[in-house]
Amino acid sequence: xxxxxxxxxxxxxxxxxxxxxxxxxxxxxxxxxxxxxxxxxxxxxxxxxxxxxxxxxxxxxxxxxxxxxxxxxxxxxxxxxxxxxxxxxxxxxxxxxxxxxxxxxxxxxxxxxxxxxxxxxxxxxxxxxxxxxxxxxxxxxxxxxxxxxxxxxxxxxxxxxxxxxxxxxxxxxxxxxxxxxxxxxxxxxxxxxxxxxxxxxxxxxxxxxxxxxxxxxxxxxxxxxxxxxxxxxxxxxxxxxxxxxxxxxxxxxxxxxxx
Amino acid sequence: xxxxxxxxxxxxxxxxxxxxxxxxxxxxxxxxxxxxxxxxxxxxxxxxxxxxxxxxxxxxxxxxxxxxxxxxxxxxxxxxxxxxxxxxxxxxxxxxxxxxxxxxxxxxxxxxxxxxxxxxxxxxxxxxxxxxxxxxxxxxxxxxxxxxxxxxxxxxxxxxxxxxxxxxxxxxxxxxxxxxxxxxxxxxxxxxxxxxxxxxxxxxxxxxxxxxxxxxxxxxxxxxxxxxxxxxxxxxxxxxxxxxxxxxxxxxxxxxxxxxxxxxxxxxxxxxxxxxxxxxxxxxxxxxxxxxxxxxxxxxxxxxxxxxxxxxxxxxxxxxxx
Numbered sequence: 001x002x003x004x005x006x007x008x009x010x011x012x013x014x015x016x017x018x019x020x021x022x023x024x025x026x027x028x029x030x031x032x033x034x035x036x037x038x039x040x041x042x043x044x045x046x047x048x049x050x051x052x053x054x055x056x057x058x059x060x061x062x063x064x065x066x067x068x069x070x071x072x073x074x075x076x077x078x079x080x081x082x083x084x085x086x087x088x089x090x091x092x093x094x095x096x097x098x099x100x101x102x103x104x105x106x107x108x109x110x111x112x113x114x115x116x117x118x119x120x121x122x123x124x125x126x127x128x129x130x131x132x133x134x135x136x137x138x139x140x141x142x143x144x145x146x147x148x149x150x151x152x153x154x155x156x157x158x159x160x161x162x163x164x165x166x167x168x169x170x171x172x173x174x175x176x177x178x179x180x181x182x183x184x185x186x187x188x189x190x191x192x193x194x195x196x197x198x199x200x201x202x203x204x205x206x207x208x209x210x211x212x213x214x215x216x217x218x219x220x221x222x223x224x225x226x227x228x229x230x231x232x233x234x235x236x237x238x239x240x241x242x243x244x245x246x247x248x249x250x251x252x253x254x255x256x257x258x259x
Numbered sequence: 260x261x262x263x264x265x266x267x268x269x270x271x272x273x274x275x276x277x278x279x280x281x282x283x284x285x286x287x288x289x290x291x292x293x294x295x296x297x298x299x300x301x302x303x304x305x306x307x308x309x310x311x312x313x314x315x316x317x318x319x320x321x322x323x324x325x326x327x328x329x330x331x332x333x334x335x336x337x338x339x340x341x342x343x344x345x346x347x348x349x350x351x352x353x354x355x356x357x358x359x360x361x362x363x364x365x366x367x368x369x370x371x372x373x374x375x376x377x378x379x380x381x382x383x384x385x386x387x388x389x390x391x392x393x394x395x396x397x398x399x400x401x402x403x404x405x406x407x408x409x410x411x412x413x414x415x416x417x418x419x420x421x422x423x424x425x426x427x428x429x430x431x432x433x434x435x436x437x438x439x440x441x442x443x444x445x446x447x448x449x450x451x452x453x454x455x456x457x458x459x460x461x462x463x464x465x466x467x468x469x470x471x472x473x474x475x476x477x478x479x480x481x482x483x484x485x486x487x488x489x490x491x492x493x494x495x496x497x498x499x500x501x502x503x504x505x506x507x508x509x510x511x512x513x514x515x516x517x518x519x520x521x522x523x524x525x526x527x528x529x530x531x532x533x534x535x536x537x538x539x540x541x542x543x544x545x546x547x548x549x550x551x552x553x554x555x556x557x558x559x560x561x562x563x564x565x566x567x568x569x570x571x572x573x574x575x576x577x578x579x580x581x
Contacts, residue, residue, distance in 0.1 A: 016395055024399070055378070093312055094371040096412060121532070124512055125374045130362030132328060139443040140329065159355060161272075163452035167327065169444035179513070180500040221405035222371045224363050230391065230398045233557050236543070238550070241564025246572040249523075249544060252560045256542055258464055258488065258521050259580070 001055035001149065003045040003080065004111040006129065007038040007089055009063045009070030010122040017122070023217065024224035025092055026122060032063060034070035037117035038132045039184035040177050042074045045115050047182060048149050056080040058109040062101050064092060068200055076187030083108060087204040089153035092217030095123075097243065099131035101215055104208040113154060118143055133174035140174040141167050145181050264293035266318070266346040268332065268360055269301035269309060276309055279352040279459070281420035283413055284312040287350060288423055295346070297427065299323055299332055303430045310428035312420065318433035329359030330433035330442035336360075338436050340408060348386055348409040350379075361412045363441070364567045367484075373401055374412040386411070394553070395538045396533025405544055415516045416539070452507055457491050458506065464490030465519045465540070467510055468498060469533075471526020471547060471566055475503040480570050481525060487577040492516065493537075495527045498565035511536035527568040529554030546570065556558060 009032035011017065018027045031071055045057045050075060057072050059082040071082045082104050090101065090175050106114060114133075119126035133140035145164060146157035149171070156167045169175075187195070205212050253259045265287040269280035276284075287294045294313045297322040298305065306317045315508075320328075322334045339345045349364065351357040353375065365372045377387035384400065388411055390399045403409045406505055435442075459465065466480035466488065478498070485492040493510040494503070512535040522540035527533060529545075529552055537543070538557055545558035548565050555561040562569055 066445060095374075096365050096369070096371045099366070118513060125372070126358050127362035127365065127372050127374060130359050131366050134330075134333075134363040134366035137439065137441050139441055140359065141327070141444050142329075142359055142511070160353065160449070161277075161507075163450045163507070165446045166448040167444050168447050170440075173444070178506055179496065180502055180506065183502075199330060215275040220371065222401055222403050224399055224401050225387065226400040227392075228398055228400075230395055231545075232396075233538075233559075236555075236557075236561055238555060238558075238561040238563060240550075241562050241569055243568075244574055245546075245562040245564045245569050246272075249546075249560065249562060249573055250576055252542075252544060253488070253521065256521060259577075 001049055001052035002110060003049055003055065003057050004060050004106050004109050004114045005038070005041045005045045005057060005074070006116040006132070007042065007059050007070060007074055008033045008035045008116065008120045009033065009060050009061060009067050013121055019227060021126060021259055023092055024227055028064055030068045032070055034073040035117065035121050037119070037121050037179055038074070039077070040181050041115040041117055042077050042079060043182045043184040044147055044177055046078045048113065048147065052177045054151060058083065058111070060102055060105045060109065062086070062098060064091065066202060072195045073187065075198045076191040077185055078191060081201070083201045083203060083206070085203045085208065089119045089205055089212045089216045089218070092220055093215050094220040094222055095125040095128050097215040097219045099128050099135060101205065101208065101209060103132045103135040104210055105203060107136065112171045113149065114172070116174065116176050118176045118178055129174050129176045134219055138173055139169045140154045141169050142176040144175050147175055147177065152239070157179060262291045262386055264295065264346045265291040265348045265350060266336065266419065267294065267296050267314065268349065268351040269298050269358060270352060270354060270356065271298055271300065271305045274301065274304050276305050278414045278420055279354070282416065283310065283350045283352060284314055285421045286379065286418035288313040290379060290386065291347070297332065297433070299328055306430050307427040310425045311422045313423045313425055314428040315425070317428040317430045319430050321432065321434050325445045325447070326442050327359065327444050328356045328447065329363050332360045332440045333363035333367055334435040334438045335433045336364055336445060339433065340368060341381045346354045346408055348411060351410070351412050353412050353414045359414055361410050363408055368407055370407050370410055371403065372410045372412060375384040376411045376413040377414070377417045379411060391535055393553065394534040416518045452505065456486060457488065459493055459510070460515045460517055461493040462491035463519055464488040464521045464523070465493050465510070465517050466490055466523045466525065467493035467495065467527060468525050469495035469527030470497040471528070472498065473567070477567070478503055480574060484570060484574055487574060488559065490519070495530070495533045508510045524554050525570055527554055528552045529557070
């Protein structure tokens with residue numbers, strides 16, 4: 001079974017995020033790393049391919065400046081290869097533009113199953129995987145907390161507001177997995193060494209046969225008009241607990257008539 | 260382009276529209292003269308309430324036969340747009356199904372989507388949306404720049420739900436055209452997780468635990484404290500990811516948005532992911548041993564201390580009150 005995992009390489013979340021003063025887009029020029037949220041999809045893909053008795057896990061990513069650091073992390077976990085779409089014309093793409101690019105790249109890997117995180121940690125639009133499914137004419141099951149493949153169908157436990165639904169879906173399909181669905185493995189030293197020589201196919205928008213006017217800032221049909229500080233909350237009271245801190249909480253709850 | 264007609268995708272559970280659906284209808288009335296709703300399943304049964312909150316018409320996609328709503332509901336709306344009877348904007352709740360419908364509708368209409376919307380205003384004859392970014396410290400304003408309906412996915416509790424006293428909405432059948440393989444997923448069973456006490460997003464008091472609890476077993480004291488305060492127990496993404504508590508408890512950017520009278524964060528540092536979901540609570544109490552934790556910047560009352568000491572004492576004191 002061939003599984004494609006969509007992975008995003010994002011600015012290190014530990015560093016303060018910044019917006020480009022002109023476009024107001026998130027600055028993504030520096031070193032990028034594998035989005036933590038995507039490690040779950042990679043782990044799930046590796047486990048499903050194993051359980052199916054073979055097949056390849058292919059990573060698909062879109063990133064500026066030919067960035068591969070995040071891909072190498074996922075390759076070190078055990079993915080076989082990667083397809084990276086990197087092209088200056090892609091800067092400023094909205095989620096639909098991104099989905100068009102990823103969908104075109106995904107079809108090259110001829111997957112039975114496409115996995116993605118429910119949303120990225122930096123932009124968190126959360127619609128790209130479903131847009132990919134719609135572009136490819138495939139079914140999708142989002143917010144999976146358990147995924148099992150049997151023959152030519154996938155069975156998913158999907159989060160709902162009240163609990164979860166069991167959903168059955170024929171392959172090929174797009175499934176998004178919630179964080180925590182599996183425990184991502186740490187890359188071994190051997191894995192890290194092997195990842196250095198695993199194939200990464202570099203593609204441009206033209207390679208995918210996509211019109212450059214459809215993607216990037218040129219194709220984006222939304223714009224950011226303003227960014228301003230939110231109303232700050234007034235500074236609160238800070239109490240250092242020396243054994244009596246809980247009493248102040250009780251008092252506070254009494255003042256609010258919660259008690 | 261002026262905004263004459265807005266469609267609200269309304270989710271109906273057990274015959275009643277969800278609160279977020281009513282919030283969207285209420286706000287839509289201030290933006291457009293024509294406000295209509297889209298429902299599926301037994302949603303048409305809620306035409307009375309939907310009308311009371313401002314919908315004049317309910318477009319009923321009908322029984323989905325176990326399918327997930329994403330593909331058929333998007334196809335129904337896209338068919339109306341193609342037929343010239345569509346809206347100028349579609350508002351959807353930021354729920355599991357709402358996002359699915361928005362993503363598929365976006366492709367069908369070849370229009371982008373704006374998600375995580377926390378406010379919508381009229382501007383130059385169109386709509387501008389506001390989004391809380393960087394953990395809610397900055398507000399970003401965005402708008403669509405091309406013709407065609409705007410698709411906005413709006414977070415819960417962005418607007419108050421206020422009835423307009425409207426008459427029951429007229430129900431119009433709007434069955435989905437065949438969407439083929441895209442609509443092949445089927446729900447074969449539904450499971451409701453047991454819950455004691457109020458719902459997380461409706462509770463007056465929410466007590467949440469985070470990584471500072473140290474280990475899974477310690478979450479029991481969060482549940483106990485929540486129960487003593489007649490509230491609901493929540494969690495940060497860190498401990499949901501770690502498998503300590505089910506995803507349904509998660510408060511944050513992914514997960515629930517809460518706005519209780521009191522939000523009590525125990526052992527939560529206040530990552531941006533978490534802040535987006537609770538920053539607008541009326542009162543925030545934080546208990547954390549790290550005095551530099553970002554959660555203290557939004558706390559009305561911050562206790563710098565060990566949750567393993569403060570919370571048990573709090574529980575004991577509440578129990579003593581009876």
